[in-house]
Amino acid sequence: MSITLKQPEGATPRDCGECPIRHRAVCARCEADELEALDRIKYYRSFEAGRTVIWAGDRMDFVGSVVSGIATLTQTMEDGRRQMVGLLLPSDFVGRPGREAAAYDVVATTDMVMCCFRKAPFEEMMLRTPHISQRLLEMTLDELDAAREWMLVLGRKTAREKIASLLSIIARRDATLKLGSLQGPIVFDLPLTREAMADYLGLTLETVSRQISALRKDGVISLEGKRHVTIPDFHRLLEEAADDGDGGLLT
């Protein structure tokens, strides 16, 4: 009998002109001729939810952008303890120019499409194309800020605040992506399992579950099923996250 592989189709764009991340990815500042040069070294790859894109330590002969879907960057210790160190959303860059091996496990948590560039030609092109390296610098600085903000969450926040922080990040992203407002209620699906949330937050999955239940009981969020979340009052959530300055309403 023939097996029908669940093909994560859909988001693969026909060409850069109709690419959903055209104006946010590494290529954001490229001119037509530069896009054409990139086009010659690029290819698309699709991953099913749960598939590992690369294992830490493996040789990596490409870099690329997440086009659609979500991936995670995870570090694992010898005894099995795991810490997520990055959440890759559409337009985020994967891989590091000038490095042979992957530093972290990259796993697709939803069906995902990547736009990959062969590493050697990409590196060479970076030297000749300031538009690419300038944009990559900007994106890397943003990621560094995000990592540092996450250090505060990991080092100093309580379990409840950690959950609220994660929810507010996802809510904010979803609101801006769907052009929703942060005034009314926000509705979205959690893209992560409880275990993945625990890996992100430096908690156990039991604690994650308990704190989500507590936030639900206290009316900060409401749940339909296990993943579908409604935030009735975003400012209340920010208070629970002990998040001052409320992030300027944009990411």
Added chain:
Amino acid sequence: MSITLKQPEGATPRDCGECPIRHRAVCARCEADELEALDRIKYYRSFEAGRTVIWAGDRMDFVGSVVSGIATLTQTMEDGRRQMVGLLLPSDFVGRPGREAAAYDVVATTDMVMCCFRKAPFEEMMLRTPHISQRLLEMTLDELDAAREWMLVLGRKTAREKIASLLSIIARRDATLKLGSLQGPIVFDLPLTREAMADYLGLTLETVSRQISALRKDGVISLEGKRHVTIPDFHRLLEEAADDGDGGLLT
């Protein structure tokens, strides 16, 4: 009576040629003419130990490099909880091109000298000088890696492992800086107070003190006074840090 301000002198270089960080800072790849252009927009500033360089949220009209001494990047919550998000060593870059206000408190923990560039001309120069933005990209990617490694420490390591991790980082840096080997015993002075270590590690200063005492009792380290540390066996320390892969012996 005349007050003699304790002038942190010494390390201010006469010109770029004899600058101690010439080959590791943002300017590492610059040619003579590029250095000359940088020279026109640069000035040195000295800070005594304990002085705040900038407060988070303050307008920042310069960027720059640490020439000598050590500074910390710290984030503070409204209720006073603090998390250090970066340790700035000689050659590290301070500030972010394209940003108006400082994102974190920057504090000199030892006497420190900075080589500052006026922000607007520096940003303009970056556009024309790929050598600068390429080097800055490389440094930012390194910092991102360091931040992510620190996320694992904050999220998943025990107090004892956290202390051992911090000591191994300082030991490794010191060994490479002084061209020492990692085979024999390593000797250095802690550049941080117990409180600063606690802020870095997401602990309280009492726990830091207790764990240092425990490591001393177990022979992993030995102490003369409160700051002068000897590591008799670096590999033992790495084991205590639960640090696999031992970092390849270089930074």
Added chain:
DNA sequence: TCCGCACCTTGACGCAGATCAACATGAGGG
């Protein structure tokens, strides 16, 4: 020389979150 202050250490105790364990829920497959 002594004082004051910043920095550090150590002890007693409590609690947030980990651990261990049992059970619930729901989707996919035979």
Added chain:
DNA sequence: CCCTCATGTTGATCTGCGTCAAGGTGCGGA
């Protein structure tokens, strides 16, 4: 339709680290 397995919830108990408290140490200044 039921079984299985992945995922999630909830309870009981344990423990690592925080909190509160009481000194100790050593340097700079009067």
